[in-house]
Amino acid sequence: QVRLQESGPGLVRPSQTLSLTCDISGDSVSSNSAAWIWIRQSPSRGLEWLARTYYGSQWYHDYALSMKSRMSIKADTSKNQFSLQLNSVTPEDTAVYYCARAGRQTGKSCYSSCYTFDYWGQGTAVTVSS
Amino acid sequence: QSALTQPASVSGSPGQSITISCTGTSGDVGGFNYVSWFQQHPGKAPQLIISDVSQRPSGISDRFSGSRSGNTASLTISGLQTGDEADYYCSSYTSSTTFVVFGGGTKVTVL
Secondary structure, three states: OOEEEEEOOOEEOOOOOEEEEEEEEOOOOOOOOEEEEEEEEEOOOEEEEEEEEEEOOOEEEEEOHHHHHHEEEEEEOOOOEEEEEEOOOOHHHOEEEEEEEEEOOOOOOHHHHOOOEEEEOOOEEEEEOO | OOOEEOOOEEEEOOOOOEEEEEEOOOOOOOOOOOEEEEEEOOOOOOEEEEEOOOEOOOOOOOOEEEEEEOOEEEEEEOOOOHHHOEEEEEEEEOOOOOOEEEEOOEEEEEO
């Protein structure tokens, strides 16, 4: 059974950097059968796909274009976890942040098939406020 | 404003069937088979109930079914139960630069 657990600061000041971590159990962050995703949810913006990382002969990172300049996603194989950093946060970044797994379809690359979010963490609430 | 359009609310009586629509474009819902549906109870994470337009993951009741016609995907819940009261979201791969788009969510109420 795959389990994901997010951890985050809860409260971040405007203009600072938000750092989130997702611990994985029951699977491997370097698995070639899955991508590891960050998604957030807020009342004003709904659900938003933010970024993903996956391993397929090398590490790949993809970002939602609107936020690409502020985000960085990384995988830590020694801890079997992945993380997200979001720079220059504003109150608009207040949301519940989820990590999720997207399985790769057999015979296809993750780039073209890792779009089904089959496991989710419980979410971590982040408030951006001074 | 969400990229995919869902009705804000749908209601039905126990035992009835309801259908939730999710309207996009040929660049997302209508053009690719990566349409998913999620159920979310208050305070909980979304749970995958339909993938690839109409596939049910293991453990998901066969009362949930998915379909698509053109640029509109649909989720049907048959034999409505009180435990089905939740928010339901659709998602789709998109050929735009955002990779995945979501619907705004539909609140299902069991009368």
